[in-house]
Amino acid sequence: MLVDDDAEFRGAVMAALQCCSDITPVAAAASRADGLALLSRAPADVMLVAPALPDGSGLEVIRAAVRRWPGCAVMVATTLGDRADLLDCIEAGAAGYLPKDSAPGHILDEIRGLSNGGGSINPLIAHRILMRSRRGEPALSTYEAQALELIARGFTADEAARRMEVSRHTVLSFVRSVYARMQALAASRPDGLAS
Structure with missing residues (x-):
């Protein structure tokens, strides 16, 4: 599942996943409200969340996902690797960090690694x-x-x-x-x- 307002990044992730047989995208949202609404669905194994969304903080989505879906691994997707709020995201429940400029193969590797219990x-x-x-x-x-x-x-x-x-x-x-x-x-x- 992907919660990010960056349409280009959402498209890049979805394009990478289309070429992949072992990872299936289940939903995408572009706002905090829509991301929170997605949590009423069946749980995802991995969720990519932007720390800042147009209608609020991605921290709320991370915290809610961790509470609602304890088996879901959450990864923060951002363009800024030195964001001060990345540690806040980790403390909220994120288990990894994905630079948005990552190559498609790296995105897939990070999703697989997170799904298998690793962290980035x-x-x-x-x-x-x-x-x-x-x-x-x-x-x-x-x-x-x-x-x-x-x-x-x-x-x-x-x-x-x-x-x-x-x-x-x-x-x-x-x-x-x-x-x-x-x-x-x-x-x-x-x-x-x-x-």
Whole structure:
């Protein structure tokens, strides 16, 4: 499912999915209200959501999707990899980030990876999480910290996996685990919002 007001991006995603036999698009919306309305349907496995929509925040759609469809993996789709609200989206329940200028093959790989329990991350987000962990939230295991350090230095998940002598899936599982802890911490705050 796709919730994004960028018609060109929606078209690119749908075009990529038409060439793919293992991923089926179920719905698309261009606004917060329409995205929330889609949640009354049968659950999707993966949802791509823009953080900013013409009638409100994508955070509302992410939070509602996580509550209504706990098995759905949510990915933030944005043009700006350094958006301050990406960590807010992760804390709201997103398990990944997809640059809108990604090649069609990369879009499909990210959707598949998310559907299979992995998470996606970029160097800036890894750096921000590491900075937060130095303040105590979230607490990171040695391996999680090592994976984030490598990604923050610009290594891909594949490169980090080779350096750590683990699989790519393991690195992405570390990322997903850190995201889950961030989400639990955000939910435990009195206001339920990111710090």
